[in-house]
Amino acid sequence: MERKFMLNINILDLAIEDDITTNATMTIQTAIDRCAANNGGTVTIPNGTYVIDGLQLKSNVNLHLEADAILQASGDETKYTHRPGPFELNRNPTPISALIYAKGQRNIAITGEGHIDGNYTAFIYPNQDTAVHLKFYNYPRPMTIYLEDCTNITLDHITVENAPFWTIHLVGCRNTEIGHIAIHNEVRMPNTDGIDVDRSKNTHIHDCEIITGDDAICPKCTEETAPYGDCTNLLVENCYLKTQSAAVKFGSSSFGNFENCKFRHLTIKDTNRGLAFQLRDPGSAENISFEDITIDTKPYSADWWGSGEPIFISLLPRDAATDLTGQTIRHVSFKHITSNTENGILVAAESAEAIHDITFEDVDLTLRQANETPVTFDLRPWQGTAKVQRPLQLVTNLAGSDLSFRHVQGHFPNRLTVTL
Template identity: 35%
Template sequence: MRLKTTALLFFFLFAAFQLLQAKPKDDFYITDFGAIGNGKTDNAIAIQKAIDACSKSGGGKVIVPAGKIFMAGPFDLKSNIEFIVEVNATVIANPDEKVYTKSAFRQNKGEGTIWIGGENLKNVTIAGAGTLDGNGISFMGAELDDSFVLKPFNVIDPRPHLLTIVGGKNIRIRDLTIRNSAYWTVHLIGCDDVAIDNITLLNNLKVRNSDGIDLDHSTNVRISNCYIESGDDCICLKNRREYEEFGPCQNIVVNNCTMTSRSCAIKIGSENMDSISHVLINNCIIKKSNRGIGIQNRDEGTVSDVIFSNIIVDSHLFSDVWWGKAEPIYVTAYPRAKGNNKDAGWRFPRGETEGRVGAVSNIYFSNIRCVSENGVYVGGSTADKVTGIVFDQVDLSIDKTTALPGGTYDRRPANVEGLLKGLTSGFYFDQAKHITIRNSAVNWGSHRPDYFGHVVESHGVEDLKLVNLDGNSAFPGKVERLKL
């Protein structure tokens, strides 16, 4: 009898152990669908099978198991799944250009393809302590001093965007490392109710077009606690013409992020055929960037009701490969330049060969500390295109820190002179209305080339208010403090 009882006890203990070891029924490990984590086998089919099975079952977790590298070509996410990349696991893009065939911009095939995609998604989370790796250098040409050569192509640029979601609802991206994109990294188009939190996004700083996070026609988005390094813009808001049916980009909050960029760390535009409004950017650090904060309106859409606050900006010059001339803050509205580049047909309204520009209005900068080789630039094609700009507690420290030539403001891509030569002033205004500077200061460092100039230089500005603005010109007695 005792032997029988012991056997039963053993049986129940063994069964309990098996239950503890069993995978939950709503967990779909990609290895159960044939994925091989050797870093060489293309696992796109296996990953897609796991995603499809999870979605078909009503939802759950698709898991990339820890400790292995899974190479994969393109695959699509589905609704009601959590795509979990476990700690020390990596999903890396297949370096073979031939597997990338789906355009990131529909019929405009000249601006990259899609690696991880998804359309009309609901309730999707991408998370884990692992890594999504775009394998970006594999798609580059020769390495130059501060960039890579872009390989020529005929119709389709095969460089893959790392993650592209079109028409998403309730999207969550958190706790991941995302790196080495060959083109844009996280591109969210027509998405609503998005939270991006605690991601580390590390692109090679020499890769052109390697934006960090692009919010395109998206609404109700929160980005927080992220660290981003990108050759191109780190966080960018826009309304691309290829997806015009999704409407405006609005209700965006960015908090507690640290960024580095060879272009512009936080940018609004340049593609904007609708409206961008109700945006809060707060508590951020921008280090070793070209531009710090930029509003670059070049299309008929408008930008309004934006607040930047509590930000530290550290910017300096890079070569002309990168847009920007170390402007720590940049607010502009110019019609887009005509061009015969690969995507010129998609830059203007349908059937037109030149564009127009919408207004930029009600932009507020508060408690911004800038160290740079250049000053703030604000300008429009006419005065009514840039209105209601307030600088409150904006302190500038301007010093020459690189060997690259300065004395230039970069207005590309515009139908005016792209690289405007002139004195570097703390604040340079060219065609605007209702600008206020208050409780702010301009200081000059010890390295002062002869093109360093005024505290404020203003041309064609209606209603400029200066209240408690501290600082002298770069060369007191030789250069006037204000040129109004």
């Protein structure tokens, strides 16, 4: 990726009328603007805690956080950067806001070993110490990092924590590298997706640790971002994921296609759902591979979607108005997968032709429940019954299906379970 970081500004050396011990927004934004006007540069945040409102990144600027630097969100959403609605669905007019925002920029970066704190406590009701699923004031709440229509993005070594909503949201971006970062959110906080890859292309996520309440890595195609096309060429490798929702989830916003995505060398720990296709809108997924992945599932409260499934493949209509004619999940492979799991694999669609060419090779599942145990599968959101109950069953041949099983073993502790 092209990088031209020329001017170097340490915010402590920037003399403007701004008390950075109270709020550093004006100082940091002025440094960003000056670097951008000088064809690029690095804005250094030295060790210390700095309260900020909304910041806007600019082309050719690297926001660099030293090891003990903390950018602390003020929690005053009225001062964040706002983008008009709709949000997610075209029928939702709600605008969104972000603590750190960029749109239409090139060669932008956030680097260093410092922290960005989203201050989620400013957006929840008080006195919830024993709650298993926190209650909040509004939906949506501020995103911590929101980047739209940007090219050549680097997020490196930073820690992003305490997000009140989606942590990092890439919308229609191209050529993004997210490496060696940590996302540490309150695990009881809803909607705290780790990284949402929304209709973005050429995204590489590697060597990251994501511990959060909601989906850890979530490729999606929201309806309101349709001008950016499909979500393609995503590579995720060497990551540790722990969440009360899905570790990897395609959807549930799937108004576009997902193509050419690879996931390898992942450790998934204590998740409510491991690898998931939750397609609920007129979009398809193809040429997706999962390889060398360990999965440990654990059910949480009913507020979280999922029932401890290690692999969840579904293509179902969101509501009565959803037309899935011609939509498919195909050319998907699971290879070298090891799982200690609460539930079986689910493959679900209203049409037998909708899901095909799915390969399971060298898959070893250890289930913590006995064969024929009735289990519940969570199909939310869709127009049918939210949850269905089926017995765990050993499946060796599926008449009329296009699922391939090679070198697959499971355990009760000695059997594979695939539930349809």
